[in-house]
Amino acid sequence: MKKISLLIWMALISSSLLAQRRGEEPRYDREKLEAAKIAYITQKxxxxxxxxxxxxxxxxxxxxxxxxxxxxxxxxxxxxxxTLTDDKATQLINTKLELQQSLLDLEKSSIKKFSKVLQPKQVYLLQEADRDFVKHLYRMNRKRKIDEKR
Incomplete structure (x- = not known):
C-alpha cells in the first residue's frame, strides 16, 4: 500500500513538475522537484x-x-x-582534473557521513536511486515533448 500511494504521489508531482512561464522556456519547479526526489529516495x-x-x-x-x-x-x-591557446588549454585541463578530484573527495567524505546514519546497503543503493530518479526525469521530459508535438 505504501508503494502504491508513493507511486500515485510521484505521478502527480511528476505531471506538475514543469512550470510554464510566459515567453520563457519551461523551467522546473525546484521545490516540487526536491520533494519528489526526497520521496523517491526515501522509498527506494x-x-x-x-x-x-x-x-x-x-x-x-x-x-x-x-x-x-x-x-x-x-x-x-x-x-x-x-580563441583557446595552448597555455589556456593546459590550464583548463588542470582545473578540470582538480574539480573532478574534488568531486571524488566530496563523494568519499559524504559516504562516510551517510554511513553513520544509514545502513551499508542503503548507502550503496543511494547512488542507484539518485541515478534512477534522474532517468525518470529525462523520460518524463521526453514524453512531455512528444505530447506537445501531437
Missing part, C-alpha cells in the same frame, strides 16, 4: 523517520557542494574554443 532506500531526520541535512549539503563543482566544470566546457 526504505529510510526510517529517525534516519531521515539525520540523513537529509547531510545529503542536501552534499548536493549543494556537488552542484557547485559541476557548475564549475560546465563553465570550463563552455570556454570559447576558437
Amino acid at each position: 532506500l526504505d529510510i526510517s523517520p529517525d534516519q531521515a531526520e539525520q540523513f537529509w541535512p547531510l545529503y542536501n549539503t552534499f548536493e549543494d557542494e556537488r552542484r557547485a563543482l559541476l557548475h564549475q566544470l560546465r563553465d570550463i566546457s563552455n570556454e570559447d574554443k576558437e
Whole structure:
C-alpha cells in the first residue's frame, strides 16, 4: 500500500513538475522537484523517520557542494574554443582534473557521513536511486515533448 500511494504521489508531482512561464522556456519547479526526489529516495532506500531526520541535512549539503563543482566544470566546457591557446588549454585541463578530484573527495567524505546514519546497503543503493530518479526525469521530459508535438 505504501508503494502504491508513493507511486500515485510521484505521478502527480511528476505531471506538475514543469512550470510554464510566459515567453520563457519551461523551467522546473525546484521545490516540487526536491520533494519528489526526497520521496523517491526515501522509498527506494526504505529510510526510517529517525534516519531521515539525520540523513537529509547531510545529503542536501552534499548536493549543494556537488552542484557547485559541476557548475564549475560546465563553465570550463563552455570556454570559447576558437580563441583557446595552448597555455589556456593546459590550464583548463588542470582545473578540470582538480574539480573532478574534488568531486571524488566530496563523494568519499559524504559516504562516510551517510554511513553513520544509514545502513551499508542503503548507502550503496543511494547512488542507484539518485541515478534512477534522474532517468525518470529525462523520460518524463521526453514524453512531455512528444505530447506537445501531437
